[in-house]
Amino acid sequence: MTAPMPHVVIVGGGFAGLWATRALASAPVRITLLDRGNHHLFQPLLYQVATAGLSAPDIAAPLRHILRGQKNVEVRMATVARIDAAGKRVELEDGSAIAFDFLLLASGATHAYFGNDHWAAHAPGLKTLDDALDLRRKLLLAFERAEAADDPAEREAWLSFAVVGGGPTGVELAGTLAEIARHTLKDEFRNIDPAQARVRLVEAGPRVLSSFPEDLSEKARRQLEKLGVEVATGTPVADITAEGYRLGETFVPAKTVVWAAGVAASPLGRTLGVELDRAGRVPVLPDLTVPGHPDLFVAGDLASLQQDGKPVPGVAPAAKQMGRHVAQSIRARLSGRTTTPFVYRDYGNLATIGRMAAVVDFGRLKLSGLLAWWFWLTAHVFFLIGFRNRLVVLLNWFWAYWSYQRAARIILGDDDRSDTK
CATH class of the missing domain: 3.50.50.100 (FAD/NAD(P)-binding domain)
Structure with missing residues (x-):
């Protein structure tokens, strides 16, 4: 009897989640991608929609359309209520739960008003x-x-x-x-x-x-x-x-x-039962896993990681690199190899003024x-x-x-x- 393929659950269809999903296209796994929305958003241009320069579809695309050719992934539009790290389950707001062998939590960040x-x-x-x-x-x-x-x-x-x-x-x-x-x-x-x-x-x-x-x-x-x-x-x-x-x-x-x-990390980090940093982010090990949970990865704005004495910034390039690294780590684990530390490559900063x-x-x-x-x-x-x-x-x-x-x-x-x- 053929053993079932390992199940990778990815929470969040942003840069980290989507890049990890696509990097696992040929891996011997089945993937469930969960997101509250049905689309991937190019967040750096969000202000252009707010200021009437672009329409919403110009900077977003349906996740199902993006991943239509990747047969090992199922996209589900759902809201995650909490993560049961010990039981290796993702609990949804509708009361259902999804078991995982590997989890990538990449649910991003929200607004922070510094107590106001x-x-x-x-x-x-x-x-x-x-x-x-x-x-x-x-x-x-x-x-x-x-x-x-x-x-x-x-x-x-x-x-x-x-x-x-x-x-x-x-x-x-x-x-x-x-x-x-x-x-x-x-x-x-x-x-x-x-x-x-x-x-x-x-x-x-x-x-x-x-x-x-x-x-x-x-x-x-x-x-x-x-x-x-x-x-x-x-x-x-x-x-x-x-x-x-x-x-x-x-x-x-x-x-x-x-x-x-200001921004605050996704509240899902609080459900992991680990100590968070001041911004509510999850301190991760160098390979982006949660301490004590080698099958649970955190990437993007929700991850807190120091590199060369400085925090890895919460920007799109870092999230993409993290997503790809998590996919490489999962492939390594499936092959019996050890994971390697994540190394952020800073390609520079850009900002438009007008x-x-x-x-x-x-x-x-x-x-x-x-x-x-x-x-x-x-x-x-x-x-x-x-x-x-x-x-x-x-x-x-x-x-x-x-x-x-x-x-x-x-x-x-x-x-x-x-x-x-």
Whole structure:
């Protein structure tokens, strides 16, 4: 009688989960890929959906379609409730459970408000397509509300935007918002001048893009200010309400605040019964396994691993590399070989600021301005999933470059309902 093939369960269809799944295509295993959504999301371009530059299908693709030719994988759209590490079972919210021989937990991260979870209602974050569509609606409606407002103070509050967090997402959002106000919406309103909108980027630390070298960080700041963004550093936000935010002792009226300041690891890490780090991530061994559980791997934003005295960053390239390494480790275990330590290869950092403005850090090679922007654009198109997505995104960007127009500016839903498309 033929022994059943080992069962690999992968939780999360993001970069780590999908890259591990594809790397196991020819392995003698059966794979179950679990995800709450039915799609893989190219998260680095999520802000483009939120700012009406791209539509949701441009940066996402159905997991079943991506994996349609891989016969050893079954895709299931399901929400995982907890991991029974000792019993080697994944328990789902519907009450069912799936047994595994190997598990990869790659369920990503969510928003973190540093103990101020009530801010979430007034300062949405950006992690999913639903977040992006809700934020797009909120941003576009702000200009509509300002156009209809009779009171000057109310109009000014609607035209005041704040992005909290000076990392790549915050910088990209702030720069794009300034471009929308000053170029995209030009001549479209009768009672307001969108170019008078106030866009402020708030960073608690001393500089924006703190993961970049200081000279590139300063260039990014200057490029943001050239676009019309106010950059406020060195003072954390003290409070956020429906009417605005408090910076130090000063309250700033603003109807639109966007959160890009922090992330917390997926709550599934808490179900493993191991000690977590301060961000809720799972400390893993060098081969990405959980201590005491050699058949349980953690990768992506949920994994906490030090390399050369520094944490492996929660970025897409690291997640992809982790996913591939987990697949190699599973293959090694099946062949009776020992696993090897994961080694993160840092290929550099990229961040776009706006039209013809970006910064690129490749160690000795540092770029900013137009050349960096073209490099950023080329890299992101190349890494998108599928030819159709690459072509559509490229065409949309070329159109936006020449016309300043953004193709996805349709507002859907009513005041009590988010976008549905």
